[in-house]
Amino acid sequence: MELDALILSRLQFAFVVAFHIMFPAFTIGLASFLAVCEALWLKTKRDVFLKLYLHWVKIFALAFAMGVVSGVVMSYQFGTNWSVFSDKAGSVIGPLLGYEVLTAFFLEATFLGVMLFGWKRVGPRLHFIATCAVAIGTTISAFWILSANSWMQTPAGYAIDAEGKFYATDWLEVIFNPSFPSRFVHMMLAAYITTAAVVMAAGAVQVLRDRVTQPTRYQMRMAAGTLALLMPLQIWAGHWSGEVAHHHQPAKIAAMEGWWETADKQGTILFGIPDEEAETTRLKLEIPNTSDYLFAGGDELRGLKDFPKEDRPPVFITFWAFRIMVGAGLGLLAIGWWGLWLWRKDRIQSPGLFHWLAVPGGALGFIAVISGWVTAEVGRQPYTVYGALRTEDSVAPVVVGQVGASLLIFMIVYAIVFTAGVVYMGRIATRGFDDQPAGPPEKERRAPGSPLGSVDEPAETAEDEA
Amino acid sequence: MDLPLIWAGLIAIAVMLYVLLDGFDLGVGMLCHFADDEEERSMMTAAIEPVWDGNETWLVLGGGGLFAAFPLAYAILMPAFYLPVIIMLAALIFRGVAFEFRHKAVRKTTKRFWNGAFAGGSFAAAAMQGLILGAFVQGVTVEGRAYGGGPFDWLTPFSVMTALSVVTGYVLLGSSWLILKTEGATQEGARKWARRALLGATLAMAAVSLATLSIDPRVTERWGVSMTAIDFAKFIKVAPVPIVTAALIAWLWRDIVMKPEKSPDWRPYLLSAGVFLTGYLGLAVSLFPYNVPFAKTIWETAARDNALGLMLVGAAVMLPVILIYTGYVYSLFWGKVKPGDGYHG
Numbered sequence: 001m002e003l004d005a006l007i008l009s010r011l012q013f014a015f016v017v018a019f020h021i022m023f024p025a026f027t028i029g030l031a032s033f034l035a036v037c038e039a040l041w042l043k044t045k046r047d048v049f050l051k052l053y054l055h056w057v058k059i060f061a062l063a064f065a066m067g068v069v070s071g072v073v074m075s076y077q078f079g080t081n082w083s084v085f086s087d088k089a090g091s092v093i094g095p096l097l098g099y100e101v102l103t104a105f106f107l108e109a110t111f112l113g114v115m116l117f118g119w120k121r122v123g124p125r126l127h128f129i130a131t132c133a134v135a136i137g138t139t140i141s142a143f144w145i146l147s148a149n150s151w152m153q154t155p156a157g158y159a160i161d162a163e164g165k166f167y168a169t170d171w172l173e174v175i176f177n178p179s180f181p182s183r184f185v186h187m188m189l190a191a192y193i194t195t196a197a198v199v200m201a202a203g204a205v206q207v208l209r210d211r212v213t214q215p216t217r218y219q220m221r222m223a224a225g226t227l228a229l230l231m232p233l234q235i236w237a238g239h240w241s242g243e244v245a246h247h248h249q250p251a252k253i254a255a256m257e258g259w260w261e262t263a264d265k266q267g268t269i270l271f272g273i274p275d276e277e278a279e280t281t282r283l284k285l286e287i288p289n290t291s292d293y294l295f296a297g298g299d300e301l302r303g304l305k306d307f308p309k310e311d312r313p314p315v316f317i318t319f320w321a322f323r324i325m326v327g328a329g330l331g332l333l334a335i336g337w338w339g340l341w342l343w344r345k346d347r348i349q350s351p352g353l354f355h356w357l358a359v360p361g362g363a364l365g366f367i368a369v370i371s372g373w374v375t376a377e378v379g380r381q382p383y384t385v386y387g388a389l390r391t392e393d394s395v396a397p398v399v400v401g402q403v404g405a406s407l408l409i410f411m412i413v414y415a416i417v418f419t420a421g422v423v424y425m426g427r428i429a430t431r432g433f434d435d436q437p438a439g440p441p442e443k444e445r446r447a448p449g450s451p452l453g454s455v456d457e458p459a460e461t462a463e464d465e466a
Numbered sequence: 467m468d469l470p471l472i473w474a475g476l477i478a479i480a481v482m483l484y485v486l487l488d489g490f491d492l493g494v495g496m497l498c499h500f501a502d503d504e505e506e507r508s509m510m511t512a513a514i515e516p517v518w519d520g521n522e523t524w525l526v527l528g529g530g531g532l533f534a535a536f537p538l539a540y541a542i543l544m545p546a547f548y549l550p551v552i553i554m555l556a557a558l559i560f561r562g563v564a565f566e567f568r569h570k571a572v573r574k575t576t577k578r579f580w581n582g583a584f585a586g587g588s589f590a591a592a593a594m595q596g597l598i599l600g601a602f603v604q605g606v607t608v609e610g611r612a613y614g615g616g617p618f619d620w621l622t623p624f625s626v627m628t629a630l631s632v633v634t635g636y637v638l639l640g641s642s643w644l645i646l647k648t649e650g651a652t653q654e655g656a657r658k659w660a661r662r663a664l665l666g667a668t669l670a671m672a673a674v675s676l677a678t679l680s681i682d683p684r685v686t687e688r689w690g691v692s693m694t695a696i697d698f699a700k701f702i703k704v705a706p707v708p709i710v711t712a713a714l715i716a717w718l719w720r721d722i723v724m725k726p727e728k729s730p731d732w733r734p735y736l737l738s739a740g741v742f743l744t745g746y747l748g749l750a751v752s753l754f755p756y757n758v759p760f761a762k763t764i765w766e767t768a769a770r771d772n773a774l775g776l777m778l779v780g781a782a783v784m785l786p787v788i789l790i791y792t793g794y795v796y797s798l799f800w801g802k803v804k805p806g807d808g809y810h811g
Contacts, residue, residue, distance in 0.1 A: 061566055062567075065519075065562055065563050065565060065566050066563055068519060068562060069559040069563060070559065071526070072525065072529075072558060072559075073555045073559070075529045075530045075533070076529050076544060076551055076555060078540075078544075079529070079533060079540045079541060079543065079544025080544040080545060080548050080552065083540070083541035083542070083544055083545050083613075084541065084612070086533055086537050086540050086541045086544075087537050087540075087541035087611055090533060090538075090540065091537065091770040091772075091773040094530075094533050094534030094537055094769055094777075095534050095769075095773050095776050095777045095780075097530050097533065097534060098530055098531060098533075098534035098535075098777045099780050100530070101523070101526050101527045101531070102527070102780050102781060102784040102785070102788070105523045105526055106520060106527075107791075109519035109522070109523045110517075110519070110520040110788075110791055110792055111795070113515075113516035113517055113519060113520065113795055113799070114516070114795060116515075117516040117799065118798060121798050121799065122798065168773065168776075171772075171776055396544070396612075397545060397612050398545045398548050398617075401617070402548050402549060405552075406548070406549070409556050410552075413556045413559055414559075417560070417563050420563070420580075421563065421567070424566075424567060424570040
């Protein structure tokens with residue numbers, strides 16, 4: 001009974017948080033992209049940047065709304081399903097989340113109103129400030145949530161009282177805990193890369209549909225440049241993150257790498273099937289003795305057998321989630337560099353194999369983000385606060401039927417909302433910049449003096465109605 | 467410094483602001499179901515679109531603040547209200563995305579679905595908040611440091627009554643917001659709904675108030691009022707709360723029922739907010755100092771002083787800033803909504 005509520009609560013948390021993270025990952029990047037477009041428009045007065053802004057802000061509004069509503073869910077999950085964790089770790093984690101609400105959420109939510117509806121009410125400069133406020137808000141939000149999560153990965157600056165409750169002894173050590181800097185950088189880069197991949201994919205669809213206009217070319221160049229520049233940085237940030245985990249969470253690294261035996265030198269396993277019963281990785285394709293390149297310092301590299309069975313994370317999931325993330329990342333690197341090369345050859349707007357690959361490539365960022373988080377979170381098991389509080393000791397005393405019902409509710413609601421959101425966003429994103437809305441204009445759409453008046457158009461077209 | 471007391475006050479203010487601000491959003495959302503046509507519905511949503519997102523953030527501050535400042539209360543209350551909280555969140559998801567999605571659909575069926583999700587989600591969220599309020603006021607069973615009751619303890623005749631109060635109260639807030647933000651036929655329709663909602667909310671609030679007095683001896687003691695006797699020495703100290711409430715309701719009655727032509731458009735909303743405020747104060751009088759009625763007090767459930775202190779620094783700096791820019795954005799969108807104001811991304 002207890003175990004069932006535990007497993008269902010874990011599934012539910014994994015489900016709602018994986019659903020949620022896609023939207024912040026996308027909107028953090030998109031907010032910055034919009035700020036850049038608006039800045040370029042203000043500076044150069046070139047129409048192309050305003051067109052890009054007005055096009056992508058529609059998608060931003062949708063993604064942001066989905067991020068907000070799925071985020072409200074998160075702020076209650078800790079209590080509904082992880083109440084013992086909340087009681088025990090609340091005095092450390094709570095203030096970090098409190099600061100997130102106070103410094104980020106209000107900023108984003110309030111200035112989003114100005115960003116979407118304020119064109120007629122404020123001048124272009126003030127409007128630009130509103131866009132920047134939203135972009136900064138998303139970044140501050142990532143700062144606090146990564147700090148809170150990193151503290152759960154590598155807790156520092158705390159003590160535990162007689163009742164088993166955590167409390168902070170040094171707030172700076174709590175906030176800037178060992179894994180926070182690398183993981184914050186890794187996540188911010190992931191957000192920019194995810195957005196760039198989506199922008200590239202949307203451009204590629206327009207190319208394939210022969211709907212290329214000037215903004216299409218610009219957005220593809222900007223996306224290619226971003227991917228080509230940031231992906232190498234991201235590989236470095238990921239490596240940095242791995243170094244930190246190597247020092248603080250060696251069991252996680254052993255599970256990610258599929259290492260069972262402790263040795264001075266380990267290999268890199270490209271493919272394999274970790275078998276937790278037999279304590280070995282089967283069918284492995286391995287490049288031996290490569291660990292010197294991964295982890296400097298030459299210290300001993302611990303294998304999973306070095307840890308008691310009850311302290312090991314689930315190996316199969318951690319191992320494969322890590323490989324999926326790396327694979328997706330390499331795909332994004334390829335899209336970036338290939339795109340850059342096509343840009344140089346001035347062929348980024350001519351349909352080709354690149355465009356056919358870049359379209360599904362738009363999903364790679366999301367795949368990398370989710371599988372990366374799965375690696376981090378499953379690799380942290382069997383703890384919620386690494387080494388200090390076990391997951392099984394964190395769960396709320398709710399009965400299994402309730403958790404089953406709530407999980408079902410979330411799955412149905414998210415399936416409907418996600419499907420509709422993706423369809424609507426996809427329709428807007430892939431539409432060419434000079435396409436007129438096909439629906440019958442019911443009234444004068446352009447409000448006087450309002451560039452946003454032209455935004456008033458349905459995502460579905462007359463063809464869809466047939 | 468009594469940090470738990472300060473934080474109890476701050477969270478109470480956050481929840482109050484949520485109720486006053488998202489209350490009108492949810493009220494307008496419910497009223498959208500009764501809009502004459504799509505154009506009127508768009509006018510109604512345009513009256514709340516620029517601000518709803520910020521308004522809902524007060525709910526996040528309420529939940530996040532409770533977690534941060536009173537982790538034990540959060541840890542007991544959330545499992546106690548598990549299902550209504552989950553359903554409220556699902557309802558808020560539907561109404562939140564429907565703001566955007568209803569503009570994206572042109573097919574009649576999908577448009578109708580998202581319009582329904584908007585009004586239905588607003589109603590369900592309001593109803594669940596009312597049930598949670600009732601379940602909170604009637605008291606929570608606690609064992610040790612955890613919720614000790616059953617999965618459906620929150621569903622009682624009392625909580626149904628509070629749900630009715632919250633739903634009618636939100637309709638009152640929503641319709642008086644529309645009186646402020648719209649003109650012509652839409653405003654007339656809002657006046658009609660304000661009259662109905664005022665009647666319903668008055669009756670429901672009165673019933674809840676009377677029932678609250680007999681819910682726990684400590685509440686009876688605080689007010690000095692029971693079903694059979696009144697202890698005037700005690701009652702006189704807290705009497706201003708019901709007296710001011712009654713006066714505000716009477717004034718509101720005059721403004722929206724008797725002489726609507728003499729009432730400035732901003733006053734009904736302000737008076738409705740005042741009614742909510744005094745009702746809320748009444749609850750605070752009844753329940754203080756419990757934040758898990760009637761089992762744990764704010765001091766028993768508070769986080770460590772160093773956590774409360776750190777957050778107080780943040781709140782002291784950030785809350786005024788938040789209130790200033792929120793006020794600025796409200797003033798930016800001041801005035802009647804006009805056709806074409808709506809953003810239809």
